[in-house]
Amino acid sequence: MPVNPPPRQYLSNAIRKRGSALLHQQCWLWGQDIKRAEGNLLLAHGFERARPPDGVAGSSQYTLAVAGDLSVRLWGFGIYFGAGIGIFLNRFEFIPREARRSDLWQAREMSALPRAKDFSLLAQTLRWIGAYEAWVLRTLGPEHRKACLVGWPGAATSHCLIAEAWNELAAQVERSQPIPGAAGCRIAPAKARLTYNPHTPRKERTHGRSRGSRAAASV
Structure with missing residues (x-):
């Protein structure tokens, strides 16, 4: 008997x-x-930096291993999260797209990616960002983010509430998505979901590649 594929999931306009x-x-x-006078904070957090090859224009990429086989990759134009096949979010459109963790350097190389069929990784992506922001606040205090937002018109949220805003958005995504194959059911409660606890930062490296480290995960 054929099995019907799960219905495509959508995000609300809100x-x-x-x-x-x-x-x-x-x-x-x-x-x-990255531009912090005291040193690159992404490298301090454990990210590995890779610059575009000679003669190739584009954005540097920063990669960090997190829980299990999952990894995060950042560019100036967006974020990848997953294990091999994951999702990509362009900074100018909040639409999860299926992506592989590839060495890419320009946003246009990601423009033809198909939309993700489900959002199982989306909430994890948002919670990882929330965990990173909580680490920044805990490590450097509120003044760092306050100073960062001075040059940003129309801040989306207060410098002290960035982590909370990401976690709230993750919760909204989780509440809006049904569990595949379980009509009327919703994603598991928060205490049963994977969360990320950023590690204590290592000494920064200032040249070449800096190896990423794994952030602890708990259930």
């Missing part, structure tokens, strides 16, 4: 609007973290 504003701002904040 979630997409909020996600777009937060992600556009977040990419700016990561850029400020």
